[in-house]
Amino acid sequence: MAEDAKTAVIIVAAGRGMRAGGAEPKQWRQIGGRSLLSRTVEAFAGVGRIVVVLHPDDMARGLAAFAGRVTLVAGGATRAQSVRNALESLDPSRIDRVLIHDGARPFVSAALIENVLGALDTKPAAAPALAVTDALWTGAEGRVTGIRPRDGLFRAQTPQGFRFAEILAAHRAFPGDAADDVEVALAAGLDVAIVEGEEENIKITWPGDFDRAERKVGLGMDVRTGSGFDVHAFKAGDHVMLCGVRVPHTQALLGHSDADVGMHALTDAIYGALAEGDIGRHFPPSDPQWKGAASETFLAHAAELARSRGYRLSNADVTLICERPKIGPHAIDMAGELARITGVEPDRISVKATTSERLGFTGREEGIAALACVTLVKP
Numbered sequence: 001m002a003e004d005a006k007t008a009v010i011i012v013a014a015g016r017g018m019r020a021g022g023a024e025p026k027q028w029r030q031i032g033g034r035s036l037l038s039r040t041v042e043a044f045a046g047v048g049r050i051v052v053v054l055h056p057d058d059m060a061r062g063l064a065a066f067a068g069r070v071t072l073v074a075g076g077a078t079r080a081q082s083v084r085n086a087l088e089s090l091d092p093s094r095i096d097r098v099l100i101h102d103g104a105r106p107f108v109s110a111a112l113i114e115n116v117l118g119a120l121d122t123k124p125a126a127a128p129a130l131a132v133t134d135a136l137w138t139g140a141e142g143r144v145t146g147i148r149p150r151d152g153l154f155r156a157q158t159p160q161g162f163r164f165a166e167i168l169a170a171h172r173a174f175p176g177d178a179a180d181d182v183e184v185a186l187a188a189g190l191d192v193a194i195v196e197g198e199e200e201n202i203k204i205t206w207p208g209d210f211d212r213a214e215r216k217v218g219l220g221m222d223v224r225t226g227s228g229f230d231v232h233a234f235k236a237g238d239h240v241m242l243c244g245v246r247v248p249h250t251q252a253l254l255g256h257s258d259a260d261v262g263m264h265a266l267t268d269a270i271y272g273a274l275a276e277g278d279i280g281r282h283f284p285p286s287d288p289q290w291k292g293a294a295s296e297t298f299l300a301h302a303a304e305l306a307r308s309r310g311y312r313l314s315n316a317d318v319t320l321i322c323e324r325p326k327i328g329p330h331a332i333d334m335a336g337e338l339a340r341i342t343g344v345e346p347d348r349i350s351v352k353a354t355t356s357e358r359l360g361f362t363g364r365e366e367g368i369a370a371l372a373c374v375t376l377v378k379p
Contacts, residue, residue, distance in 0.1 A: 013103025014075025
């Protein structure tokens, strides 16, 4: 999914989620080794600018978890106020469309997101829903007290999509709280299109929902690994580009692009996991347009290719092999750059270095080599 600079995504996660049980708010609880909220944010990678609304007490935790990949906004006393806070944080001159999504719905699909956005081409608002197919009862004191017709009834889901100016005005005019943003839109007289929802787009609400979610991420999982290796010789110069960081040195690296040997190895590892060959297949060195190109272009392409096929980068490990320059002082910045480009949390990227004990071409300081391995996961 290509990112649209005019689209924003608001993920509402400011509640305490007490009905789900547990010792902490449900959005921070783990599903398959990752927080619920992290999985939800990941689902919208590449859609547009992401704004996450958190409880004021969770802001520091959010900064640590998302490391600048999203905009964080403090929530209000009600859901409606939390959404309005997020809307007010966005620039109306830059945003045309906005998706508003429950942070507790981590399994929304790329297809559903696309369908909601597509409906906004002709409607001011659109939201996914599923027709009610079960019989409906009323009840009291453990007994059925009546029957209700189910014709024309739908189970609402998110993301709910809106033209930005219309939903901002609707929230500004709406008094009190609302069950969701469709209620706010209808109060303002907006026409809301129904997009077919998905049964898998569950909202984590009760303790048993976590068990269901754990089963979902554990069944049918497609795990792929890939490895990459690259070498570049030294030439005259005053710095080297390594994993996206400019490192001062007495020499530079020779290559058709910017010769970022670490980023090339990681890119090839991702392509390898996807059975997509190597950088040369996608960016031939015979093509002059790639002369001197920033290696970020190659890595971003590989990461987007993985996402487009439903994979997420679970982790990556890059090893740089050289006597000099010293990598240690730059390793954290390098991991941060690779995380930014691939769109994952920094704690999923490792960058480290070793020497070859003065043996071989790296030991003679004739160049730098790099090894990389990655794990891609499709839930």
